[in-house]
Amino acid sequence: QAEKEPLVIIGTGLAGYNLAREFRKLDQSTPLLLITGDDGTAYSKPLLSASLAHGKTPQQLASASAEEMARELNAEILVHTFVTGIDAAAKTLALAAENGSHSAELRYGKLVLATGAGCRALPAIDGDGLARLFRVNSLGDYHRFRTALVGRKRVLLLGAGLIGSEFANDLIQAGFAVDMVDPLDWPLATLLPEAAGRDIQRTLESHGVRFHGNTRVARLDRCGGGIRAQLDSGEHIEADIALAALGLQANTELAEMAGLAVNRGVVVNRQLQSSNADIFALGDCAEVDGHQLYFVAPLVACARALAKTLSGEPTSVHYGTIPVAVKTTLRPTTVCPPRRGAEGSWHIDSSTSGVQAEFRDTDGRLLGFALTGSAIAARDKLTTECVPLMD
Ligand code: FAD
Numbered sequence: 298q299a300e301k302e303p304l305v306i307i308g309t310g311l312a313g314y315n316l317a318r319e320f321r322k323l324d325q326s327t328p329l330l331l332i333t334g335d336d337g338t339a340y341s342k343p344l345l346s347a348s349l350a351h352g353k354t355p356q357q358l359a360s361a362s363a364e365e366m367a368r369e370l371n372a373e374i375l376v377h378t379f380v381t382g383i384d385a386a387a388k389t390l391a392l393a394a395e396n397g398s399h400s401a402e403l404r405y406g407k408l409v410l411a412t413g414a415g416c417r418a419l420p421a422i423d424g425d426g427l428a429r430l431f432r433v434n435s436l437g438d439y440h441r442f443r444t445a446l447v448g449r450k451r452v453l454l455l456g457a458g459l460i461g462s463e464f465a466n467d468l469i470q471a472g473f474a475v476d477m478v479d480p481l482d483w484p485l486a487t488l489l490p491e492a493a494g495r496d497i498q499r500t501l502e503s504h505g506v507r508f509h510g511n512t513r514v515a516r517l518d519r520c521g522g523g524i525r526a527q528l529d530s531g532e533h534i535e536a537d538i539a540l541a542a543l544g545l546q547a548n549t550e551l552a553e554m555a556g557l558a559v560n561r562g563v564v565v566n567r568q569l570q571s572s573n574a575d576i577f578a579l580g581d582c583a584e585v586d587g588h589q590l591y592f593v594a595p596l597v598a599c600a601r602a603l604a605k606t607l608s609g610e611p612t613s614v615h616y617g618t619i620p621v622a623v624k625t626t627l628r629p630t631t632v633c634p635p636r637r638g639a640e641g642s643w644h645i646d647s648s649t650s651g652v653q654a655e656f657r658d659t660d661g662r663l664l665g666f667a668l669t670g671s672a673i674a675a676r677d678k679l680t681t682e683c684v685p686l687m688d
Contacts, residue, residue, distance in 0.1 A: 302406025303328040304607060305390065307380050307551070309337045309363070312580025312596045313411035317370045319604030327406075327608075329372035334395065337363025337376040338436055343593060345439045346463035347624040350470035355440040383408070383555035385573045407575050407607055410552060410563055414545035414581035414591060426517035426524040430455075430539040433464070445538055450474055453526055453536035455514055457484040459623060461542035462497060465506045466625045476534045477501075478509045478526070485623070488632050490643040493652040493667045500628035509534070545591050547582045562589045567613035567687070569603045579603055585614065588636070588686060594619050616686040620666075620676055631673050635665030636686055646672070655679070 304320065306313045309331050317331060331337070339361040348358060367374045375392070381400070382391035390408070393400045416432045431442045446452075452468050454461050457479035465484075468475050481487070483494030484501070498508050509528060516527040523537040547562035558564040558572040562584030569577045569585065579599040581591050588595070598614050605612035623630040635641065641658040651670025657663055666679045 301327050302388075302404065303330045304407050304409070305403070305405040306331045306409045306411055307333075307390075308411030308413055308580070308582075309333040309335070309339070309366070309374065310411060310413050310580060311342060311593055312413070312582075312600065313409075314339055314366065314370075315597055315600035316409060316411065316579060316603055317366075317372060319600045320607055321370050321372075323604055323608040325371065329370060330375070330403075330405075331366075331370075331372055332375045332378050332380055332390075332392065333363075334377065334379045335435060335437060337366065337374050339363075339366050340436050341593075342435075343624070345433050345436070346460050347467050347626070348439070349443065349446075349467045352471075355436050355443070358436060358439070380551060383551055383576070385555045385557070385576060388575060405575075407577065409603070409607075410571075410576065410578040410582055411580045412548040412551060412582040414547045416541070417544040417546045419541060419543065420513065422514055422517050424516040424518040424527075426519050426526075426539070429519070429524045429537075430517060430541055432541050433460075434545070442540065446473070449523075449537035451476070451523070451536040451538075453514075453524065453534055453539040454478070454542065455539060456542035456544070457481070457486075457508065457510070458542060458544060459485060459488065461540075462501070463624045464540060464542055465501055466627050469501065469504050469506050470627070474536075475506045476509065476536060477506055478512060478514055478528060478534070480511065480513050482510045484508065485630075485632070488634050489630075489667045490645060490654045490656075492645045492647045493630070493632075493654050493669050496647070496652045496669045497625055497628050497630060501625070504627055514539075545581065547584070547589065549582060552576075552578070552582075560584050567602075567615070568606050568611055569599055569614065570606075577603055577607070585616075586687065588616060590616075590619065592619060592621050594621070614687075618680050618683040618685055620680050628669055629673050630667070630669045631676050632667045633665050633680065633683060639664045 338359045377395040451474045454477040462484045512528045512530040526534045549559045552563040563578040580596040602612045602614040620633040635656045644655045646653040651672035653672035654667040656665040
């Protein structure tokens, strides 16, 4: 009997590995191949912005090596290997080794894109200080950043979104001096209404973080052993090292080259199927029935549904309400953002112990919420009441 064609997964982040695990629970015989440009270490990415204060090394964040994962999953894992092209008609992939030493072609039966999201391109910043600007979106990045922090004291953070605010919370508790710059008025401004964002800002400031809102870094120059930033506002900040947390962008280049439908992410339906019947996508690279969410909970739901589909039982994913714990541990925060474009307004109940913000439509239906401090006690009640993301 001819061997079954392999299920090939591109990416060994939480999406790729979660799917592989779920798939193996249902199908032990189809050959499974995972391909990754990195070293295939399994780790929980959310820990990257909450581990400096605990002194965690990259090794301590790793839960398993690629070799251990290959054994656990009864799979082949190609590490330090980039997929450079997909021929959807021939069902083949073009591969290239990281060091350019060789390239190869490989055939797939079904293909899953779990290629994640990369850091958004930097805005134009003048000056010669960019070599001291770091970004953390992988275990390797965390290693580089942590190493560069040795013997340093002052960190300039570009971006006060979810990841930037978590790093501010982590760095300040790790003993660094932190300046945080964001073009918007308050931290987490795209996710939180002003009262909740200001509440987090006050907490971070009370621990020593200096927040510079409504301005941008226009220049970054080397200055002694460190850097000097010039802000739009005219202000100058000196620091030893800078970290940019300016948002993510889905890795969709492969899908685009293969001629698949791509919007903000790789366009897939609720069965995680792309515009090509044999190619699927999940995780940060995917836009699932119009929803693009850079969070773990949705990709876990997608992995379960897709594993069933790939093992012969077509299954749709259903997103309910997805509250996310923001790891600003100095001020515990939970946010359940309303779906993109939802119409309604924030209703705020604010006190010194916390902020409860509810996003409701004109009929009073709860479409999203944000909770800080003691208000996070309302999380379960509001999660039950909130209108699910998918009908
Ligand atoms: P990734 O982890 O980015 O994996 C992508 C994989 O694809 C990698 O293995 C890469 O090597 C591979 N790849 C890409 N292109 C190619 C190619 N051409 N060839 C071969 N391999 C390729 N979410 C939460 O829910 N809660 C949180 O608290 C939270 N905190 C976060 C903190 C930080 C600092 C960050 C960066 C993210 C955080 N997130 C959080 C988001 C969450 O971590 C992501 O949604 C999730 O990890 C995405 O997983 P992924 O597998 O889709 O992508």
